[in-house]
Amino acid sequence: MNELRDLLADVVADADAVSLFSPNAAAFERFEDADLPVVVVGPENAVDAEKFVELPIDFIDLEGRIRFGIEGALEKEFFEEGDEVVCVADFLGGVGNTVARIETSDFSPSGVYDLFVNSRAEPGVVRDVFEVAIELGKKGQKGKPVGALFVVGDAGKVMNKSRPLSYNPFEKSHVHVGDPIVNVMLKEFSRLDGAFVISDAGKIVSAYRYLEPSAEGVDIPKGLGARHMAGGAISRDTNATAIVLSESDGLVRAFKGGEIVLEIDPEEY
Numbered sequence: 001m002n003e004l005r006d007l008l009a010d011v012v013a014d015a016d017a018v019s020l021f022s023p024n025a026a027a028f029e030r031f032e033d034a035d036l037p038v039v040v041v042g043p044e045n046a047v048d049a050e051k052f053v054e055l056p057i058d059f060i061d062l063e064g065r066i067r068f069g070i071e072g073a074l075e076k077e078f079f080e081e082g083d084e085v086v087c088v089a090d091f092l093g094g095v096g097n098t099v100a101r102i103e104t105s106d107f108s109p110s111g112v113y114d115l116f117v118n119s120r121a122e123p124g125v126v127r128d129v130f131e132v133a134i135e136l137g138k139k140g141q142k143g144k145p146v147g148a149l150f151v152v153g154d155a156g157k158v159m160n161k162s163r164p165l166s167y168n169p170f171e172k173s174h175v176h177v178g179d180p181i182v183n184v185m186l187k188e189f190s191r192l193d194g195a196f197v198i199s200d201a202g203k204i205v206s207a208y209r210y211l212e213p214s215a216e217g218v219d220i221p222k223g224l225g226a227r228h229m230a231g232g233a234i235s236r237d238t239n240a241t242a243i244v245l246s247e248s249d250g251l252v253r254a255f256k257g258g259e260i261v262l263e264i265d266p267e268e269y
């Protein structure tokens with residue numbers, strides 16, 4: 001099939017770099033002597049690659065994974081702006097079955113890499129909160145869909161721009177996201193109104209906060225209500241990241257600088 005070979009040759013012609021997504025050792029070895037930079041993107045650096053971008057969460061959709069990898073590699077200066085990058089990825093259960101050419105000059109960053117790596121809060125904290133939100137979205141609360149709003153990082157300022165709706169069950173405790181017991185507590189309290197406030201280091205500062213940020217200049221998609229507006233606005237008015245689970249459409253969205261930077265369907269996890 002020369003036609004197919006030609007087609008693939010066009011896709012990879014004059015590439016400036018290669019990016020391997022979730023590679024196995026065999027796939028990586030094939031590129032060992034390549035004269036192009038090879039960037040590995042995955043949950044861990046199993047092949048000991050020199051150029052590596054860590055995936056903080058398991059992006060199920062290929063676009064999410066590729067976006068994160070490209071944004072991370074650009075940020076780490078593994079690629080230069082304008083490079084043409086060939087990505088090799090696993091798709092629909094296949095291994096190394098997908099080749100995509102990305103022109104980084106036409107690529108507008110979604111901010112997803114920034115969300116995890118350059119947030120005020122520690123990357124592991126953002127990831128842990130994301131995971132709680134996804135799990136909550138999957139299971140709901142006793143089978144019923146549930147919504148929740150987590151405000152992560154810059155907690156002092158967030159507290160100043162909010163007020164309590166009820167007594168704070170975390171008042172005197174020193175608990176952190178990621179502890180298994182805390183995940184149970186967060187899920188339990190998510191039935192109640194308001195937002196959770198979490199510090200840069202992952203300490204749960206408060207539950208039941210009613211956020212009162214300035215919403216000026218915040219533009220969220222039509223159809224999303226007060227919870228999302230509050231999340232978007234607090235992420236603009238402070239350096240916090242807001243992670244919002246919608247009770248009505250079941251999606252988890254992350255806001256930074258007033259913008260949605262990531263939207264995930266927990267059912268696909």
Ligand SMILES: Nc1ncnc2c1ncn2[C@@H]1O[C@H](COP(=O)(O)OP(=O)(O)OP(=O)(O)O)[C@@H](O)[C@H]1O
Nearest residue numbers: 147193194195210211225226227228230246247248
């Ligand atoms: N300013 C706020 N601060 C904290 N929590 C808020 C604020 N506004 C709304 N909420 C919480 O969000 C809940 C749902 O509100 P609303 O339905 O307007 O939001 P929404 O964006 O449509 O979210 P959902 O998709 O979950 O319905 C409220 O019951 C309340 O607990």
Ligand SMILES: [Mn+2]
Nearest residue numbers: 224225226248
């Ligand atoms: Mn609503």
